[in-house]
Amino acid sequence: MENYIKCIAVGLQDTGKTSYITAFWAIERNGNTGHLLTFDKYPSDTSYLDSMATLWFDQTAVQRSQINITDLTFDLIHMESGCKFQMAIPDFKGERFKLILQNKTVEEVDNWLKQADCLLFFLSPNPEKKFNEEYGEISQEKEDYKPLVEFTVDAIDEWIQNIELLKYIHETRGDLKIAFCVSKWDTMMSKNTDIENWIRYEHLFFYTFVKHHFSNVKYFGVSAQGLDYAHRGEMTEEKVSELTDQKKRAFVSNGKNRDYDITLPLSWLLEE
Amino acid sequence: MSEPVNIKLNTEIATPQATQQTEGAIIEESTYRYDALQNVDVNRLSSTRRPTLVTLFGISECGKTTFVGSLFAILCRRPQLLKSTFIDSDTLTGFQRRVHTRFLSEKGLSEPPRTQRRAGSILNIVLGDEHGDNQRMMVFSDLSGEIYNDAASKDEVVLQQTAVKYADKLVIFVDTEKLLPAKNNAYKASFQSLLTRFKENSMFSQNTEYFLVFNKADLVKEKTNKAVEGITDDVEIEKIRDEVTNLWKQRKLSISNIVSPIVAVPSNNIYEICSKGIEYENEDTKLIELFNRLITEKTPASLSPEYNWIQKLVKIK
Numbered sequence: 359m360e361n362y363i364k365c366i367a368v369g370l371q372d373t374g375k376t377s378y379i380t381a382f383w384a385i386e387r388n389g390n391t392g393h394l395l396t397f398d399k400y401p402s403d404t405s406y407l408d409s410m411a412t413l414w415f416d417q418t419a420v421q422r423s424q425i426n427i428t429d430l431t432f433d434l435i436h437m438e439s440g441c442k443f444q445m446a447i448p449d450f451k452g453e454r455f456k457l458i459l460q461n462k463t464v465e466e467v468d469n470w471l472k473q474a475d476c477l478l479f480f481l482s483p484n485p486e487k488k489f490n491e492e493y494g495e496i497s498q499e500k501e502d503y504k505p506l507v508e509f510t511v512d513a514i515d516e517w518i519q520n521i522e523l524l525k526y527i528h529e530t531r532g533d534l535k536i537a538f539c540v541s542k543w544d545t546m547m548s549k550n551t552d553i554e555n556w557i558r559y560e561h562l563f564f565y566t567f568v569k570h571h572f573s574n575v576k577y578f579g580v581s582a583q584g585l586d587y588a589h590r591g592e593m594t595e596e597k598v599s600e601l602t603d604q605k606k607r608a609f610v611s612n613g614k615n616r617d618y619d620i621t622l623p624l625s626w627l628l629e630e
Numbered sequence: 631m632s633e634p635v636n637i638k639l640n641t642e643i644a645t646p647q648a649t650q651q652t653e654g655a656i657i658e659e660s661t662y663r664y665d666a667l668q669n670v671d672v673n674r675l676s677s678t679r680r681p682t683l684v685t686l687f688g689i690s691e692c693g694k695t696t697f698v699g700s701l702f703a704i705l706c707r708r709p710q711l712l713k714s715t716f717i718d719s720d721t722l723t724g725f726q727r728r729v730h731t732r733f734l735s736e737k738g739l740s741e742p743p744r745t746q747r748r749a750g751s752i753l754n755i756v757l758g759d760e761h762g763d764n765q766r767m768m769v770f771s772d773l774s775g776e777i778y779n780d781a782a783s784k785d786e787v788v789l790q791q792t793a794v795k796y797a798d799k800l801v802i803f804v805d806t807e808k809l810l811p812a813k814n815n816a817y818k819a820s821f822q823s824l825l826t827r828f829k830e831n832s833m834f835s836q837n838t839e840y841f842l843v844f845n846k847a848d849l850v851k852e853k854t855n856k857a858v859e860g861i862t863d864d865v866e867i868e869k870i871r872d873e874v875t876n877l878w879k880q881r882k883l884s885i886s887n888i889v890s891p892i893v894a895v896p897s898n899n900i901y902e903i904c905s906k907g908i909e910y911e912n913e914d915t916k917l918i919e920l921f922n923r924l925i926t927e928k929t930p931a932s933l934s935p936e937y938n939w940i941q942k943l944v945k946i947k
Contacts, residue, residue, distance in 0.1 A: 458663065459662065459663050459664075459723070460661055460662060460663070461660070461661055461662055461663045486706070486707070487729075487733075488703070488707075489699065489700075489703055489729075489732065489733075489736075489906075489908065490736055491700075491906045491907070491908050491909055492703060492707075492908055492909060492910055493909070493910070494909040494910065494912060507734060507739055507740075507741060508741070509727055509730050509741070511662065513726065513727075513730040513733075514722075514723060514726040515726065515729070518722050518723075518725075518726055521722060522663060522664050522722055522723070525664070525718070525722075526663065562706070562707060562709065562716075563705070563706040563707070563716050566709075566715050566716050566717065566762065567716065567717070567718065569762070570715075570717045570718070570758075570762055571718070
């Protein structure tokens with residue numbers, strides 16, 4: 359049985375969309391991973407994915423999309439059910455989504471949204487901006503913060519921007535199935551907290567909006583790089599290279615455990 | 631998931647149009663999605679249940695924007711204090727504009743008054759109870775203080791403020807910072823002119839519930855502390871405290887004397903707050919109490935679906 363599923367990767371700038379798609383390709387392209395999904399056949403043109411994967415293998419930050427890649431189609435097979443899926447997963451620049459918040463019509467995104475069966479929605483683990491008064495004292499970090507006088511889209515808190523994007527999606531398509539992927543989860547593992555609870559406590563406003571508008575969602579922590587290159591700690595280049603070979607570098611997490619099957623968010627989206 | 635939210639932007643009702651506002655300026659349509667709305671745009675909001683309109687009333691610098699920013703912060707991060715759950719808003723960017731303005735004020739910066747005049751003033755939010763049930767829409771009118779400054783001297787500006795005329799709850803802000811000093815005459819005169827002009831133009835309704843809010847009330851305590859600085863004699867300290875307390879009572883009475891002939895404010899609707907009082911677990915209890923009262927529906931009974939409150943708000947002038 360073969361299904362054609364249209365999935366769109368949504369997220370603001372620097373939320374890890376391209377990194378995830380790159381790691382997915384780098385890890386799963388040759389099969390034998392024991393992961394839930396693997397490639398049934400290669401995409402017809404992988405030059406974009408290959409160039410990104412080279413950076414990933416070289417432990418260099420994957421540059422975020424400089425162009426909008428709209429024709430990425432993955433032919434995947436579910437290893438447990440044997441079902442084959444064709445998954446179209448365009449990689450739009452985060453700026454395209456920001457344009458939506460600026461009241462612009464972004465036709466290519468709109469067209470994809472209208473056809474999408476499900477979403478991979480990427481979130482960054484950054485905290486919300488808060489008022490000094492909420493802390494009770496003025497922290498040094500806040501003191502150094504110099505806002506622009508003019509109001510721009512960047513003055514909107516990132517988590518509010520996420521809600522606005524979801525609101526737009528809900529207005530366009532209604533209640534879609536969404537896998538939320540919080541990126542850079544390697545930097546969050548020390549918190550040892552269930553990811554849905556983390557969203558509920560740290561980003562309650564976002565959580566309740568989702569709860570009251572989307573009925574079929576799941577939260578995943580995702581580390582596509584497997585580490586923060588700027589703060590390696592014990593993760594030397596040698597060590598990371600070994601983990602890459604063992605396919606134990608990138609991981610997905612429920613907040614407490616690591617699962618090296620990076621296909622989990624997509625395979626969940628493909629479940630009935 | 632709870633029941634679908636049956637409150638939405640109804641884009642079929644009306645198309646936003648440029649609005650004639652004060653000083654002959656034409657309001658430009660926002661370049662941001664989900665920005666605050668103009669009065670005419672309010673027709674686009676539709677609801678099967680009557681929204682509650684809360685109008686914030688006061689001249690510039692009285693703390694309305696800080697007040698809205700604090701309300702938004704509490705709704706975002708500590709809605710349990712208001713026994714509420716955030717469900718939706720069509721004006722999230724509008725709220726963020728106010729948050730931005732407040733961040734600017736922390737740095738002693740502000741947007742140009744012209745920008746403030748042009749910005750939309752209507753904000754909405756859909757709230758549920760603690761479990762997300764019993765959903766209702768609250769609509770806030772947060773006009774720029776600059777427009778109220780203009781209204782204090784021009785009938786034409788007063789007559790445009792339909793959100794004052796049809797308010798379910800109207801919050802009159804008093805700026806303690808301007809009232810507390812000895813030279814407060816100009817402030818009080820301007821405050822009186824503003825109220826009188828709205829009264830003379832029949833813009834205050836008997837159906838409205840009025841609140842009188844002395845904002846930045848923490849300055850009274852600050853004044854007391856400053857007055858007793860360096861004094862060690864307890865009797866002397868007590869005497870100074872009494873003096874400041876009495877002075878503050880007189881100041882409040884002078885405002886009450888202006889307000890009471892114009893609108894009726896019940897004594898339990900008079901608040902002394904600090905709209906910045908949102909420190910975690912050390913919140914200004916009066917501020918939270920006021921928020922709670924403002925976001926409670928005035929008329930819980932649902933109206934007929936044919937009754938479009940918001941169209942009435944704009945069309946009947």
